[in-house]
Amino acid sequence: MERHQGSAPAGPDRPRLRRAAAALTSLVALTATSLVTAPTIAASASPAACALPRTAAHHSLGLDSWNSAYARPDHTVDSVMIFLSFPDAAPRTTPRELAADHFPATSRFWNRSSYGKFVLRNHPLAHWLRMPHPSTAYRITRDWAPKRRDMYLRDALRVADPVVDFAKYQVVYLVADPDAPGVDADATKVVNFSRPMRADGTDIGRIVTVFEHHPPDRNVLAHETGHVFDLPDLYHRPTDGKGDWDTYVGDWDVMGSQFGLAPDLFGWLKWKLGWLDDRQVRCVQSAGATMLTLEPISAPRSVGGQAGTRLVVIRTGEESAIAVEARAAVGNDATTCTEGILIYRVRGGTESGGGPIEVYDTHPHTSACAGNSVYPPLADAPLGVGETYTVPGERISVEAADRTPTGAWTVKITTGDHA
Structure with a gap:
């Protein structure tokens, strides 16, 4: 959380939940590089085509330029x-x-x-x-x-x-x-x-x-x-002081909760900070199906210095996009509650604390890790192998098709009339 000296608050205060995170799941050796696993039908554009514009919003997640x-x-x-x-x-x-x-x-x-x-x-x-x-x-x-x-x-x-x-x-x-x-x-x-x-x-x-x-x-x-370093608060502060703070992103980023079980930064934030380069980001624009392999966002650098794909972006508007990434029990996410394909919406014009990122719950009728997760309904948000999710209000579907022996994920993204 943060404040502006001599002006109105910049965003809501950081919640003080004081919950202990549970250590669970074993570490996976992850050295995969990004490989196209099937013919690409949908055309992929330069990542710059999916880079939302930076706006006047405090800590804007637009990343076409640096503040x-x-x-x-x-x-x-x-x-x-x-x-x-x-x-x-x-x-x-x-x-x-x-x-x-x-x-x-x-x-x-x-x-x-x-x-x-x-x-x-x-x-x-x-x-x-x-x-x-x-x-x-x-x-x-x-x-x-x-x-x-x-x-x-x-x-x-x-x-x-x-x-x-x-x-x-x-x-x-x-x-x-x-x-x-x-x-x-x-x-x-x-x-x-x-x-x-x-x-x-x-x-x-x-x-x-x-x-x-x-x-x-x-x-x-x-x-x-x-x-x-210009990152926003990703949690939600209830206006009446009651309710849950973690409805936007749950455990999935330290800017949402420092108590989270999977606190590594979202791929979008890593792209904003310059830690992901164009070889690691896929921008999907045209209608059709795209098969690709995603390295978990928290996995160490690829063996041999090769840059595997870690983030997929589908632009949905002037200031909005859908992002897709893999999360696994490694690195900063070693204590994650679940592994799989995480899907979230990014809004470049939304202020810090107002929900610039919202994670989609691909299992809306279940939760996970009650007592350890900061928000159990989103603890099982990622897709598992064989599962498909259609983004509400968009002609976009994401399928976690398979997991490779090295721990990377094979993902099928379908956009347009075929979704």
């Missing part, structure tokens, strides 16, 4: 972790312990998800920096008053400036003493500034404010760091 206000995570990025104590509490943990709560786990998550293209290199301070006011003076809450939040951020940068060279870092984590009486663990978020703050002559456009318990929620910084 230059954000660094792109396709290289090594340096972050700094600053630890803040308060006059009204003596810390019961050390900066080393709090840094270990999040790293190297967060870096490993992103490195696996990017197939090694993104390295997040964290630099934690070794000591506490004392804030000038008691923790209770900042009135820290999830829905934080802008005036108090501004006071906190300015004080934090003021005490850090003499010891941190901000020009060296692209990501800033401010970590509060979790045991201070005024610290609210639900307030962890990214704060965006309409006008950057400055330290060491460096513009700081956004800061990750961390108020987590020790130990913290799983994958919490993986989620928050995603916002730093």
Whole structure:
């Protein structure tokens, strides 16, 4: 979740479900490359033909261009972790312990998800920096008053400036003493500034404010760091504060829930970030049937460096598309509840938190992994071998035809009058 400093909230808050994920399923050795397994009937276009345009929506999932206000995570990025104590509490943990709560786990998550293209290199301070006011003076809450939040951020940068060279870092984590009486663990978020703050002559456009318990929620910084690189919240916040937060994507992406059993990023997000290239994305435009082989999105890079197909896209409108990918118990998805072919709709003009991605439930009358899944009705959303699903309102059907010995999936996609 995140907020805009000095303006209305950018999107709904990250839900705090605090559920334990169950470790299940065995790892599958996945080294498949993409092969056409039958004659292609439907014509495939250049992936650019299926790339939705970037819109003015906050964290738009349009990807025909990159928003230059954000660094792109396709290289090594340096972050700094600053630890803040308060006059009204003596810390019961050390900066080393709090840094270990999040790293190297967060870096490993992103490195696996990017197939090694993104390295997040964290630099934690070794000591506490004392804030000038008691923790209770900042009135820290999830829905934080802008005036108090501004006071906190300015004080934090003021005490850090003499010891941190901000020009060296692209990501800033401010970590509060979790045991201070005024610290609210639900307030962890990214704060965006309409006008950057400055330290060491460096513009700081956004800061990750961390108020987590020790130990913290799983994958919490993986989620928050995603916002730093222009990724949206994929969960749904009920307008009345009641109901379920995970109806859009369930367990299927860390930007939906850091507690998810299959938290690796959707293929569409990996395409947006530059981690999938044109050889790994198939754009289907013309009517007919296409047979292809999909490598699971969380599988490591193909043996020999070959780029197997990982994402299929069918454009359905100016700002919408259907995406198809394989999910398997490997990498960041090692604890997935089910494996198979996942189908979802992407809306490039939808704001963060408003449902820019929605997963289709191909088994609407069943659920799975109750007690472990963040949203059991979508835990069995993928198609299994031999199953077919027709996308509601579209002339598109997807069949999980087979699974190869290496763990890849043979998929038949039919569009137009034949669907």
